[in-house]
Amino acid sequence: MASAEAHLEAEALPPISEGDMNEIRAALEKGDLTAAATKAQEILANEEQIQLHIAVTGESGSGKSSFVNAMRGLQDHEEGAAEIGVTETTMECSPYPHPQHSQVIFWDLPGIGTPNFRPDTYLKEVQFDRYDFFIIISSSRFTYNAATLAKEIQAQGKRFYFVRSKVDQDVSNERRLYDEEGVLKAKGKQATETRSQWYDEMAVLLRIRQDCERKLARLGIRSPQVFLVCRDDFSMKYDGPILLQTLLDDLPSEKKLSFLRCLANTSREVLRQKKKELMKYVWLKSLVSCGASAVHTGAASADVDTGVLVTSLKEYCRTFGLSEESLQKLAKQVNKPVKELKAVIKSPLEDEITKNVLIKLLTKSLGGAVQYTSLLMKALPEEWQAIGCLVSAAISFPSTFFLLRNFLSDAAADAERVLQKALEGTTQKSHLWS
Numbered sequence: 001m002a003s004a005e006a007h008l009e010a011e012a013l014p015p016i017s018e019g020d021m022n023e024i025r026a027a028l029e030k031g032d033l034t035a036a037a038t039k040a041q042e043i044l045a046n047e048e049q050i051q052l053h054i055a056v057t058g059e060s061g062s063g064k065s066s067f068v069n070a071m072r073g074l075q076d077h078e079e080g081a082a083e084i085g086v087t088e089t090t091m092e093c094s095p096y097p098h099p100q101h102s103q104v105i106f107w108d109l110p111g112i113g114t115p116n117f118r119p120d121t122y123l124k125e126v127q128f129d130r131y132d133f134f135i136i137i138s139s140s141r142f143t144y145n146a147a148t149l150a151k152e153i154q155a156q157g158k159r160f161y162f163v164r165s166k167v168d169q170d171v172s173n174e175r176r177l178y179d180e181e182g183v184l185k186a187k188g189k190q191a192t193e194t195r196s197q198w199y200d201e202m203a204v205l206l207r208i209r210q211d212c213e214r215k216l217a218r219l220g221i222r223s224p225q226v227f228l229v230c231r232d233d234f235s236m237k238y239d240g241p242i243l244l245q246t247l248l249d250d251l252p253s254e255k256k257l258s259f260l261r262c263l264a265n266t267s268r269e270v271l272r273q274k275k276k277e278l279m280k281y282v283w284l285k286s287l288v289s290c291g292a293s294a295v296h297t298g299a300a301s302a303d304v305d306t307g308v309l310v311t312s313l314k315e316y317c318r319t320f321g322l323s324e325e326s327l328q329k330l331a332k333q334v335n336k337p338v339k340e341l342k343a344v345i346k347s348p349l350e351d352e353i354t355k356n357v358l359i360k361l362l363t364k365s366l367g368g369a370v371q372y373t374s375l376l377m378k379a380l381p382e383e384w385q386a387i388g389c390l391v392s393a394a395i396s397f398p399s400t401f402f403l404l405r406n407f408l409s410d411a412a413a414d415a416e417r418v419l420q421k422a423l424e425g426t427t428q429k430s431h432l433w434s
């Protein structure tokens with residue numbers, strides 16, 4: 001564990017109402033730790049239940065279902081994945097909750113390609129109010145229907161994002177026009193403004209982007225922005241990382257953590273933001289753990305509710321991909337032995353966190369404060385135990401607080417080393433490691 005002093009900068013508070021804050025403060029001032037903890041627990045439970053509904057729309061065959069799978073970290077053939085390549089015949093909206101974080105739900109919406117398409121009736125039929133924002137996908141230039149839908153979404157007060165899918169196909173189609181040295185194959189053909197004499201992936205991407213944006217501008221969209229993606233390595237390639245970052249930046253603060261939880265750990269920036277958001281909740285979790293211990297007078301082996309802490313540490317590990325399952329998956333993805341990734345991890349993995357591991361960490365956390373308070377409880381006569389409980393809870397607050405804070409920092413640092421290791425020797429490094 002890193003030293004407590006190493007992470008002593010003050011963290012921001014979570015987005016909770018002033019009324020809730022006042023309630024906690026008033027309870028603590030009265031010495032009613034249990035009431036304060038109950039309120040803290042309520043706030044945490046509410047946070048965990050915040051839902052995010054993401055609508056994915058576009059023409060049939062544009063890659064909507066594939067995009068939904070990519071966002072959920074699923075391959076098309078995996079269990080629970082949206083079916084790919086099916087002809088859309090109904091106006092049904094299919095919800096796909098994220099496999100690990102079911103409060104984030106992706107909606108695979110019906111196609112928008114019919115000739116008598118009306119954006120207002122479409123939005124009514126798909127229940128416009130349900131969604132936080134819309135993704136509008138196209139695998140070629142955006143159509144009139146896509147543009148009119150975007151305008152209607154905006155007019156009704158929500159955000160939309162244009163996503164150009166299947167960019168990998170464009171890139172490989174273009175590549176075929178060039179020989180092994182990267183020189184344009186067609187003999188005698190001069191490079192044009194759009195097709196350079198030498199193969200250049202950046203030029204291909206720029207051309208697609210400009211083409212899409214020009215078409216959208218002609219269809220009346222002001223300063224359109226188009227994100228170029230492909231379903232494979234979605235969160236690492238092309239505009240995938242920028243799209244995810246933009247979605248995150250645009251979310252209201254109370255929804256950021258829900259979205260962050262389901263983002264793959266594919267950039268240093270994602271890791272930094274996960275840590276920042278989780279840090280905001282550390283003091284509430286410490287309060288819950290200490291308050292709960294005040295209820296179990298003296299019976300617990302430590303003076304904190306170990307259940308709350310075990311759950312929190314496991315959550316941190318899960319969020320940073322520090323579990324056997326996640327590491328195996330990553331190792332396979334980057335074609336490296338899992339042992340190599342594990343070698344850079346210093347904290348316990350999710351699967352290794354037990355009550356015993358926790359007590360060891362706690363004991364280390366603040367020079368054995370927990371052991372002392374346990375002894376204190378044993379030494380107190382029964383009629384004094386209620387007061388003892390309050391004292392010990394107050395003493396264990398700093399140790400749980402620093403335990404959580406340090407563990408979170410260590411897990412984030414582990415995740416960063418794992419990412420660095422995973423990307424070692426790949427071309428994606430420079431792009432993601434900024």
Ligand SMILES: Nc1nc2c(ncn2[C@@H]2O[C@H](COP(=O)(O)OP(=O)(O)O)[C@@H](O)[C@H]2O)c(=O)[nH]1
Binds near residue numbers: 065165166167168
């Ligand atoms: N190469 C490539 N093919 C894709 C991509 N996204 C979707 N596809 C393919 O495009 C076809 C239609 O995709 P699907 O997700 O079913 O489109 P939907 O009808 O809009 O849901 C399927 O054959 C997919 O495998 C992509 O990013 N790259």
Ligand SMILES: [Mg+2]
Binds near residue numbers: 065066083084085108
């Ligand atoms: Mg589909």
